[in-house]
Amino acid sequence: MIELQGVTVGYGREPVLRDLSLTLRRGEIAALIGPNGCGKSTLIKTAAGLLRPLSGEVLLDGKPLRAHAPLELARRIAYLPQSRQIPAITAERMVLHGRFPYLGYPRRYRAEDYEAARRALEAVGAAQLRSREMGALSGGERQKVYIAMALAQETPAVLMDEPTTYLDIGHQLEVMRLATMLRQEGKAVVLVLHDLNLAFRFAGVLHLMQRGELVFSGTPEQLSQSGALEAVFHVRAHRVELPDHSAQYVFE
Amino acid sequence: MKCLRTSSTARLSPRAALTVLFLMLLLSLALSLLLGAVSLAPADLLSALANPSSPTARILMHVRLPRTLASLLAGAALGAAGVIIQSVLGNPLAGPNIIGVNAGAGFFVVLASALWPASLRALPMAAFLGALAAMLLVYSIAKLTGASKLTLVLAGVAINSLLNAGTDAVVTLFPDVLVGSSAFRIGGVAGVSMAQLRPAAVYIGLGLVAALALRHEMDVLALGEDTAKSLGLRVGLMRFFLLLTAAALAGAAVSFAGLVGFVGLIVPHAARLFVGGDSRVLLPASMLLGGASLTLCDVLTRMLFAPYELPVGILLSAIGCPFFLFMLIRRKREVAQG
Numbered sequence: 189m190i191e192l193q194g195v196t197v198g199y200g201r202e203p204v205l206r207d208l209s210l211t212l213r214r215g216e217i218a219a220l221i222g223p224n225g226c227g228k229s230t231l232i233k234t235a236a237g238l239l240r241p242l243s244g245e246v247l248l249d250g251k252p253l254r255a256h257a258p259l260e261l262a263r264r265i266a267y268l269p270q271s272r273q274i275p276a277i278t279a280e281r282m283v284l285h286g287r288f289p290y291l292g293y294p295r296r297y298r299a300e301d302y303e304a305a306r307r308a309l310e311a312v313g314a315a316q317l318r319s320r321e322m323g324a325l326s327g328g329e330r331q332k333v334y335i336a337m338a339l340a341q342e343t344p345a346v347l348m349d350e351p352t353t354y355l356d357i358g359h360q361l362e363v364m365r366l367a368t369m370l371r372q373e374g375k376a377v378v379l380v381l382h383d384l385n386l387a388f389r390f391a392g393v394l395h396l397m398q399r400g401e402l403v404f405s406g407t408p409e410q411l412s413q414s415g416a417l418e419a420v421f422h423v424r425a426h427r428v429e430l431p432d433h434s435a436q437y438v439f440e
Numbered sequence: 441m442k443c444l445r446t447s448s449t450a451r452l453s454p455r456a457a458l459t460v461l462f463l464m465l466l467l468s469l470a471l472s473l474l475l476g477a478v479s480l481a482p483a484d485l486l487s488a489l490a491n492p493s494s495p496t497a498r499i500l501m502h503v504r505l506p507r508t509l510a511s512l513l514a515g516a517a518l519g520a521a522g523v524i525i526q527s528v529l530g531n532p533l534a535g536p537n538i539i540g541v542n543a544g545a546g547f548f549v550v551l552a553s554a555l556w557p558a559s560l561r562a563l564p565m566a567a568f569l570g571a572l573a574a575m576l577l578v579y580s581i582a583k584l585t586g587a588s589k590l591t592l593v594l595a596g597v598a599i600n601s602l603l604n605a606g607t608d609a610v611v612t613l614f615p616d617v618l619v620g621s622s623a624f625r626i627g628g629v630a631g632v633s634m635a636q637l638r639p640a641a642v643y644i645g646l647g648l649v650a651a652l653a654l655r656h657e658m659d660v661l662a663l664g665e666d667t668a669k670s671l672g673l674r675v676g677l678m679r680f681f682l683l684l685t686a687a688a689l690a691g692a693a694v695s696f697a698g699l700v701g702f703v704g705l706i707v708p709h710a711a712r713l714f715v716g717g718d719s720r721v722l723l724p725a726s727m728l729l730g731g732a733s734l735t736l737c738d739v740l741t742r743m744l745f746a747p748y749e750l751p752v753g754i755l756l757s758a759i760g761c762p763f764f765l766f767m768l769i770r771r772k773r774e775v776a777q778g
Contacts, residue, residue, distance in 0.1 A: 238669050262672030269666040273530060275659070276717030288660050289672040295656040321716070341671070 189214050189345055189376050190235050190265070195244030197227075197234050203242065204230045205400045214344065217367055217377040219387040222397035222420065228380045229270055229349050231397065235378065236267040236347045262289035266338040268348040270380075272330070279317040279325065279333045283308055286340030308339035312366060328359040335363065345376040353382055364390045388412075388425065388437040396420060412437060454721040457714050461728035465512075468735040472508040473500065476742045510629035510637055511735040511752070514697040517644045519711070519730020520651050521689040522704035523723050527662040528682045529579070531592055532771075535705025536571075536690040539596040542704070543603035544574025545687075545694035550607050550624070554614040564640040567691035574599055575687055627700035627753030629738055636696045643692035648727060650685045655719040658682060662719070700753050702760030703734055709767050 190212040197205040204227045212218050212235060220228040233239045234246060237253045246253040248264060256264070266286070275282070286308065287301040309315050314332040322330060331351070338346055351367075352360040364386055367377050371392070381387040387394055388408040396404040396416055404416035411417060412425035423439040430436050452460065474480045478499060488497035521536045529539075536542050548570025549563050556562065578599050582592035607625070651658075657678050660668045669675050690704060710733075711725040734752070737759065741750040 233666070236670055238666055257672075258669075258674055259672035262670060265670070267666065267670035269664065269670075271664070272667070273662065273664040275662050276712060277659075278716075281718055285660055285663060285671065288656075291656070294653075 189249055190378075191247040191250075192231075192235060193245045193247065195234060195241035195246060197230055197239055197241045203400065205234065205241075207244070208400070208402050209244075210235075210395060210402060210405065212345070212376050212378050214376045215371055215374045216393060217371050217379065217391045218393045218395060219391035220378065220380045220395050220397060221382075221384060221387050222403075226397040227400040228397055230400075231395075232267070232347050232349050232378060232380050236265050237261050238267065259289045262341065262343075264343050265345045265347060266341040266343040268334055268338045268346075268351055270349040270353075272334055274322050274330065276321065276323055278319050278321055279309070279314065279329075279336075280305060280319060282322055282333050283336045283340050286337040289341065304340045304342060305336075308336040309333075311339055311369070312336045313362065328355050331355060331359070331363075335366065339370075344374075345378070346370055347378045349380045350382060351379060352386060360386060384421075384423075384425075384439055385437070408435070408437060452714065454715060454718075458721065458724060458728065461711075461714070461725055461732065465728050465732040465735075468732045468739065469508055469512065471739045472511065472735045473504045475739050476504065477747060506632050506634050506637060507629050507738065508735060509641075510632040510696055511738045512731040513637070513641055513644050514629060514693040514700060515703055515707070515730035515732070515734030516727040517647065517689040517693040517730070518700065518704035518734075519707040519726035519728075520648055520723060521686040521693075522706075522708040522730075523711075523719065523726045524651055524658065524682050524686040524689075525575075525704070526708055527658045527719060528679050528686070529592060530662060530664060532709070533593050534596075535702075535708075536686070537600075537699075537702065537705060538593060539578045540574035540599040540603060541571045541687060541690045542694050542699050543600045543607070544570040544572075544577075545691040546570070546624070546699050547603045547606045547610070548573075548691075549695055550610045554610050561639050563636070564643050564692045564695040567640075567695035568643060568688050569691075570603075571687035571691035571694070572684065574603060575683055579683070624698040626751040627698035627756070628741075628751035629697050629734075630741075630749060630751070632696050640692040640695050643688045647685050647689035647692070651682075651689070651723060654678070654682060654685070655723045658723070659719045662717070698753065700734065700756060702756050702764065703730055706760045706763055707733060710763070 192208060192210045194207050194209050195205060196203045196207055208231065220231055222228055230239065234241055237246065240254065248256060283305040284297055284301060287297060287304060290301065309318060312332040312335050314329065314336060317325060317329055317333060322333065325333065335351060338348065351363050355363065367379060368390060370377050392407065393405060394408060394411050395402060396411060398420045403420055404411055404414055406414065412427060417423055417425055425437045425439055428436045428438055473485065474482065480496060484496050488494060488500050491497060518536060525534050525536060525539065526532055545567035548566040552563060552566035578592065578595045581595040585591045657673060660671055660673050661675065661678060665675055707730040708726050711722055711729045715721045715725045737755050738752045741752050741755050744750060
């Protein structure tokens with residue numbers, strides 16, 4: 189549903205992404221992987237419409253991204269940033285902010301907004317945090333609330349920049365199961381991931397980046413056989429069959 | 441410090457907190473009308489209404505009323521400006537005085553009254569332009585140099601001292617500038633006339649309405665630029681418009697009350713302790729608390745060393761500084777506790 193066509197993106201003179209093309213589809217988890225500073229965050233921000241490319245085009249459902257009004261865009265694409273503010277409000281208020289694109293003036297929440305916020309908090313397993321202050325939550329709990337805010341936006345595309353970083357393994361797996369659930373609902377799920385294990389285990393498509401360029405796009409299987417991992421990370425992936433016939437990859 | 445942490449989670453309900461603050465404001469206004477060199481009894485208010493030419497009525501109309509309205513307007517305006525600036529810049533250390541808004545407004549006011557001595561009406565406009573110029577300057581310097589919370593404050597300090605030097609220069613070159621007196625530098629609402637208040641009140645009224653109308657947007661903006669943008673907010677436009685509003689508010693307050701330092705920085709922090717960070721409550725709470733605290737401080741300055749009066753700016757600094765230090769220490773402790 190989101191298509192990047194030959195985009196070049198940069199903040200200063202030196203472009204961070206060079207002539208990059210990529211398609212993100214519904215019902216698919218796409219993981220952006222690559223070494224630090226390779227442009228993953230810039231790529232996901234560009235796909236979310238937060239950065240305007242210097243050249244090239246980003247299409248949302250076949251229409252240029254910049255032709256969509258900001259609020260309309262916010263009803264189609266949810267984005268979880270990597271660095272997050274912690275305002276002095278309750279978790280529920282925080283999640284309700286996800287309903288902003290749906291509010292008319294004078295910005296009053298309707299019953300359906302409260303309902304969407306409740307569903308979102310439940311989906312991330314944080315219903316009990318509802319009336320807690322953001323400042324009083326642990327890092328993992330805050331993360332869940334932030335993800336719930338993105339879910340409350342009820343968008344067909346959910347883009348998350350490092351949703352699992354700094355979480356312990358249990359919370360990491362919870363986030364990935366949630367991503368799987370969103371995929372099953374038919375959403376386009378795009379994740380910047382640092383952890384190759386999680387990326388290989390849960391993503392349908394892996395986009396491997398290096399120095400602002402897309403090195404390889406494909407399934408975990410294809411990537412593990414391509415040799416691109418060796419070139420970028422200097423590791424090799426071995427496929428290990430799990431008892432339930434799914435596959436896990438080991439890196440060495 | 442367990443009590444502090446629980447106090448921030450078990451707050452009054454928004455309605456109760458706003459009611460308490462509103463009653464506090466009414467009390468402070470009543471005290472301000474009644475107390476002073478000549479103290480009045482509540483019954484005198486009624487008799488003054490019945491007999492508008494009595495000496496009591498004259499004191500009320502020409503001294504107490506303008507002064508009370510001035511502290512109410514200036515306090516509410518600076519409290520609101522503080523909330524706006526802190527949430528727009530995402531920086532709790534920012535305040536109208538820290539990022540040079542007050543100093544900018546002050547400089548332009550002094551300059552305008554030196555160049556066009558008869559232009560009382562134009563002073564709020566000059567203050568607004570000065571506040572806006574200072575704010576945009578500090579903001580763009582901070583953005584150029586990395587846009588961290590610290591660079592913003594440091595840029596503010598630099599621009600502040602430059603603007604204050606400018607004010608001093610004008611006062612030195614034009615020693616008989618009306619508002620260039622030390623009273624203006626210190627800040628105070630004694631001797632404010634209705635003629636001074638009227639044009640400023642228009643700016644403040646419009647500013648308060650604009651701020652209240654945009655408080656939801658302000659909350660979204662406080663989530664950070666990327667999040668706000670992804671929620672469909674036109675971040676650049678909204679930020680500019682809100683800063684414009686803050687400049688109008690702070691500028692208008694400075695145009696008649698002088699450089700009343702700490703109100704815009706302290707009041708939002710104090711209000712946040714009461715009601716939390718939700719702008720829909722925090723903004724009206726800061727307006728009420730700003731009006732009440734500046735008015736109460738002004739009453740105190742009349743009473744503390746009677747028959748001498750202290751300029752309210754001195755008292756504000758004396759109370760505000762320890763409070764700000766307390767906030768800093770409390771913040772550090774919370775960060776340390778995770």
